[in-house]
Amino acid sequence: MxxxxxxxxxxxxxxxxxxxxxxxxxxxRAAAGLAAACAGLLRPGLSGARVVLLVGSGDNGGDALYAGARLARRGAAVTAVLLDEERAHPGGLAALRAAGGRAADTAGAEALIARARLVVDGITGIGGRGGLRPAAAGLARAAAAHRVPVVAVDLPSGVDADTGEVRGEAVRADVTVTFGTRKPGLLIDPARAYAGEVRLVDIGLGPRLPASPDLAALGDADAAALLPRPAAESDKYRRGVLGVAAGSARYPGAAVLTVGGALRGGAGAVRYAGPAGDAVIARYPETLVSAGPPGRAGRVQAWALGPGLGDGPDAARAAADVLAADVPVLVDADGLRLLDPERVRARSAPTVLTPHAGEAAALLGTTRERVEAARLASVRELAGRYGAVTLLKGSTTLIAAPADSEGGPGPVMVNTTGTPWLATAGSGDVLSGLIGALLAAGLAPLDAAAVGAHLHGLAGRAAPMPPMASTVTEALPEVWARLSPPR
Known part of the structure; x- marks a missing residue:
């Protein structure tokens, strides 16, 4: 993980x-790891290679200077551009000069950058807030304009380490060498897009970090360990029955895709309640179909509500019926427009919300742009407002649990398996059915959402290019088998 x-x-x-x-x-330790990463990028011709260090004040600049000294001792031509010589790390600057490197001010920095094979960004550290100041922003623009590879020290200067927000100009790195542990901003857009490839250098912090991280991402082994597996005595009901209240006369395909995601997501059975029963049964004859209302569909262990439901009185009645059930409920798409925060918070069973940025903006009364710029804050606010596990879809998919019993922030997961190709019609419907099936199988809401997003992202990569929602569905068995081969 x-x-x-x-x-x-x-x-x-x-x-x-x-x-x-x-x-x-x-x-x-940090400088050694940073220098090794830089040397690897400069191979095979390290000797004589021009390296420019962009050096701010504090330890971040010190890491860059000491790494530059190591590179200079191995034959690189290293120049440190000092944004403020009086505040540059004195020990690091002395080490660089002793190794044969040199220092310069910002006056001729663009010419130095234009001739460089590598630029090292040591402008600001993990404590930096807000965008770059004008002088530093000019150096970042010069590196981008001359297309010089950039290695960021700990994280790209100008991005927020804790939130992933970018509130002004920032360095765009090709590689970020981070120390001790990843910082949340390296996993959350928009900052993630500035980081490039992230390499973690162990400096010995591990034993002193808390057991509960501020942000976590499942690996394949973690997801596999959570996947439900039938036992010898299992039947379709024990494996989990998902109810699906989705689709309409106008959008029958949403029902088909949600049911497909559920069946391919391991549900023992799926009960569909709604007006798209003919389309569902034609594609998936395994489905138990009824015309509704959902409360009369039969016993289920969880519900998936919302994709293609529409916004008429029938949709409102279906939503009320589902939300009154004493089982976990996933709410997506049209179902999100029918939510009342107090009603959701009053439910006796868990609720999972899966909005995209536009839907999240409507729920929060803000703009899509604000949600996308502040993803972590937005998903936490939604989880708190509705008392529900919330999965915010997008270029970074984040899953947040509501506050714990003592009022502390709930855990947050980030999904790292997605692909931009999943931005296709119906993809979210498949995800709804998949997470719903995992809820019905008994997974905790946060785990169900995180595992569902992980599988969905892998299926998006495994589907034939370019993928569409139905081919993502059909790729799920391959992904499932790869993560959890049959015994």
Whole structure:
């Protein structure tokens, strides 16, 4: 599992480790890892290779300077562009000069960058807030204009380490070398798009980090461990029955795709209640179909509500029926427009919401642009407002649980398996059925949403190119078998 920790947590772990180590040990470890990454990018011609360090104040600049000293000792021509010489790390600057590197101010920096084979971004560290200041922004633009590869130290300067927000100009890195642990901003867009390839350097923080990370991402092994598997005594009911209230005369395909996601998601049975029964049974004869209302469909362990439901009185009645059930309910698409926060919070069973950015904006009374710029804050706000596990779809899919019993922030997961090709009609309907099936199988809401997103992303990659919702559905068995081969 990939984990990430906020700056405050990282600082505390560093302080605890520094108290047990000689001065400079952590910076030496960071600089060694950074220099190794840079040397790898400069191969095979490290000797004489021009390297420009963009150096701000503090330890981030110190990491860059000490790494530059290591590269200079191996023959690279290293120049540090100092944004403020008086505030540059003195030990790092002395080490660079002793190794044969040199320092310069920003006056001729663009010419240096234009001739460089590599630029190292050591402008601001993980404590930076807001976009780059004008002088630093000019250096970032120069590196981009001359298409020089950029290695960021810990994270790209100008992005927010804790939230992934970018509130101004920022460095766009090809590689980010981060130390001790990932920071949330490296996994959340828009900052993630600025980080390039992220490489983690172990500096010994692991034992001093809390067991519960601020952000986590499932790996394949984690998802496989959570996948439901039938036992010898299982029957279709014990495996989990999902009710689906979706589709309409206008959008029967939404019902078909939701049911397909559920069946391919391991449901023992699917009960469909709604007006698209003919289309559903024609595609999936395994489905138990009724015309509705949902409350008369029969016993289920969970419901998936909303895709293609429409907004008429029948849709409102179906939503009320489903939300009154004492089983977990997933709400997506049209169902989200029919929600009342107090009613959802009053439910006795868990609720999972799966909005995209536009739907999240409507629920929060804000703009889509604001949701996309502040994904972490938005998903947490939705989870808190509705008291529901919330999966915010998009270029970064985030899943947040509501606050714990003591009022502390609930855990947040990020999905790392997606592909932009999943931005296709009906893809979210498949995800709704898939997560609903996992809820019906008994997975906890946060786990069901995280595993569903993981499988959905893998299926998007495995489907024939370019994928469409139905081919994503058909790719799920291959993905499932790869993660959890039959015994």
């Amino acid at each position: 990939e984990t990430a920790y906020r700056v405050e947590t990282v600082r505390a772990a560093e302080a605890a480790l520094l108290a047990r180590l000689p001065d400079g040990t952590l910076m030496a």
